[in-house]
Amino acid sequence: MSPERIEEAAIQLFSEKTYPVVGMRDLSDAVGLLPGSLYVHINKKEDLLQRIVEKGIQRYLDAIEPVVESDQTAPERLRGAINAHMRVLAGSLQQTRVAFHQWTYLAPTGKRRVVKLRRRYDALFSQIIDEGIEAGEFRAVKSARVTVLAIIGMLNSATEWFSPTGELTAEQVAEVLADGVLTGLVA
Amino acid sequence: MSPERIEEAAIQLFSEKTYPVVGMRDLSDAVGLLPGSLYVHINKKEDLLQRIVEKGIQRYLDAIEPVVESDQTAPERLRGAINAHMRVLAGSLQQTRVAFHQWTYLAPTGKRRVVKLRRRYDALFSQIIDEGIEAGEFRAVKSARVTVLAIIGMLNSATEWFSPTGELTAEQVAEVLADGVLTGLVA
């Protein structure tokens, strides 16, 4: 038994039932140990959540940061960031479900660490939008902040409705989303 | 003590800490009763959640249905629906937080009732999009389904970031969102 296998089982269980509802006995059943034996490998339940959340967000930072720093136009970078987001999402769907919604169950110290990571994620999209408006590539929206929050909210919502077995691949979904964000719905 | 006052306290507590983490003792403290005395007024904890969720979604149906059925163009109705959504959101922010995210804690029977309501909400936006494409008022998006899910996801995300004390009113946020959805970001 490795801490990694316990973490994988925890990702599965937390994503299905949420952190407070998953008991250490559910987790020990899932990996084939008795409840007390889990503590040979981990310190406490909350440490599992902390690691799952931090690594889960880090995947997005690693994928999106290079896109934002590239020398493409703002519309191209936004399209690229949306594509990167959807590819990470498809590759770590359950972990994302835990990372984006369940960090709120962490104690204040752990929560602060997560908030910092979330701010970095947020800042990536902010940068594209701000630079695009500055360069005249995007129109002067009435609120850049709300625009960023809306785009991120839209992307995060895919966590709930994207299906790896659905009709569209992650890349195809990204294309629909990017088209919508860039050119809108009106004919 | 009325069941309504208990329900209000439950909305507040569930929205702050989520259903499984709120104990009946938290709730009884909030309304000034002893834990056992709550059961004079309610049957069980889950009934509270069920009612909060159903009424919470119903507010959205009541506000958006007339907009969808009106005889405006699809772009006008989409703008109206987004506006209606944001006004309900601002008027019942905490209840919305419970209704949109915590219905998953209900037992299967209750969950089925909620899924029906959610489908009706979903169908309202689907109808506008489908009719708008049909009428040539919207461009032929690559996936109407993903488009609808993205718009709803964006609106639902406002539940997490909208602040009644923020710079923009709900109506102003709705305008930014509708502009974005209808005409996109590109200059």
Add this chain to the structure above:
DNA sequence: CCTACCGATCGGTAGG
């Protein structure tokens, strides 16, 4: 609406 309490389950630990 309170007193007093129920059985079940929780995260976690001592000792081997």
Add this chain to the structure above:
DNA sequence: CCTACCGATCGGTAGG
């Protein structure tokens, strides 16, 4: 990694 168990807390109830 198991045995055996801890104190705390959970939703809920009987009887007044």
